Amino acid sequence: MKNPFEHLDKILEHSVRLQIMSVLVANETYDFNSMKEILNVTDGALATHIRALEKEKYISITKSFVDRKPNTRFKATERGRKIFKMHLDALEHVIRQQKK
Amino acid sequence: MKEKQEYEKDLASIRLVMERSVKFISLSGFSGILAGVYALAGSAYAYTLLYYPEIPLGNPSLFIADHPNLIFKLQLSAALVFILSVGTAYLFSWFKAKKLGIALWSSTSRQLLSDLLIPLCAGGIFILILLSQEYYQLIAPLCLLVYGLTLLQCSRNTFREIRYLGVTEIFLGLIATLRPDAGLVIWAFGFGLTHIIYGAVMYFRYDR
Numbered sequence: 455m456k457n458p459f460e461h462l463d464k465i466l467e468h469s470v471r472l473q474i475m476s477v478l479v480a481n482e483t484y485d486f487n488s489m490k491e492i493l494n495v496t497d498g499a500l501a502t503h504i505r506a507l508e509k510e511k512y513i514s515i516t517k518s519f520v521d522r523k524p525n526t527r528f529k530a531t532e533r534g535r536k537i538f539k540m541h542l543d544a545l546e547h548v549i550r551q552q553k554k
Numbered sequence: 555m556k557e558k559q560e561y562e563k564d565l566a567s568i569r570l571v572m573e574r575s576v577k578f579i580s581l582s583g584f585s586g587i588l589a590g591v592y593a594l595a596g597s598a599y600a601y602t603l604l605y606y607p608e609i610p611l612g613n614p615s616l617f618i619a620d621h622p623n624l625i626f627k628l629q630l631s632a633a634l635v636f637i638l639s640v641g642t643a644y645l646f647s648w649f650k651a652k653k654l655g656i657a658l659w660s661s662t663s664r665q666l667l668s669d670l671l672i673p674l675c676a677g678g679i680f681i682l683i684l685l686s687q688e689y690y691q692l693i694a695p696l697c698l699l700v701y702g703l704t705l706l707q708c709s710r711n712t713f714r715e716i717r718y719l720g721v722t723e724i725f726l727g728l729i730a731t732l733r734p735d736a737g738l739v740i741w742a743f744g745f746g747l748t749h750i751i752y753g754a755v756m757y758f759r760y761d762r
Binding site: 552 | 561657
């Protein structure tokens with residue numbers, strides 16, 4: 455990687471969005487409330503970042519009802535996984551370069 | 555462009571949320587120690603019923619069938635050990651979750667519970683059927699085997715020590731199958747001593 459900064463993803467520069475993707479790469483699916491709790495963010499903040507990630511097709515959203523309560527689940531798309539991995543590799547290179 | 559420290563913080567936060575989202579970290583080592591103590595107490599009681607004052611070796615399934623009262627007492631004490639252990643594990647997990655500031659009932663604990671219930675219930679029912687048909691010889695090894703396989707099944711969602719504990723229990727279960735005369739001793743070793751050792755290791759590593 456000549457210039458790792460080129461490979462850093464603009465969308466994932468934001469730490470909440472990066473964390474959302476981390477959870478979805480480690481778990482097949484994740485629901486809204488559990489995600490909110492793990493990341494320790496408000497409903498509104500999570501919803502905003504989720505929307506941004508969905509717009510870029512990094513994740514897919516399914517809405518259903520469990521015991522009449524709405525249950526929103528997220529899943530990383532193939533595209534999302536690929537970009538997350540690229541971003542992670544770039545991060546690693548950036549840090550390694552700066553350590554020299 | 556961000557500063558280097560920020561990139562490092564990004565990487566650290568990825569690691570943290572990945573781990574937290576997959577692992578059930580509210581499990582307390584202390585509840586393992588207590589479960590071991592209950593099991594040892596239960597084994598000591600079973601020893602007084604079956605062998606006292608002789609050494610605890612010899613195959614009890616040869617004479618136990620003629621003593622329904624004895625069987626009832628053994629089953630009752632085993633059930634008590636089980637209920638106390640589960641209750642303690644729940645209570646201490648609740649405390650630890652509160653201390654860590656996370657919810658006990660989360661996506662991770664639900665996953666853990668669903669992984670745990672299927673092998674545990676299947677094995678438990680299998681053991682109950684054997685009991686009802688008066689096959690006593692395999693009860694002790696089966697308890698160890700079922701428990702070990704259950705731990706192994708849910709170990710990917712919690713601390714890695716649980717995996718080693720599972721393998722240890724499976725190994726002891728197989729040994730107990732070979733040596734039905736030492737069933738109680740191996741059971742006490744597997745559920746008592748092993749729990750205390752692993753519980754203490756986990757307590758010192760994660761609870762303090």
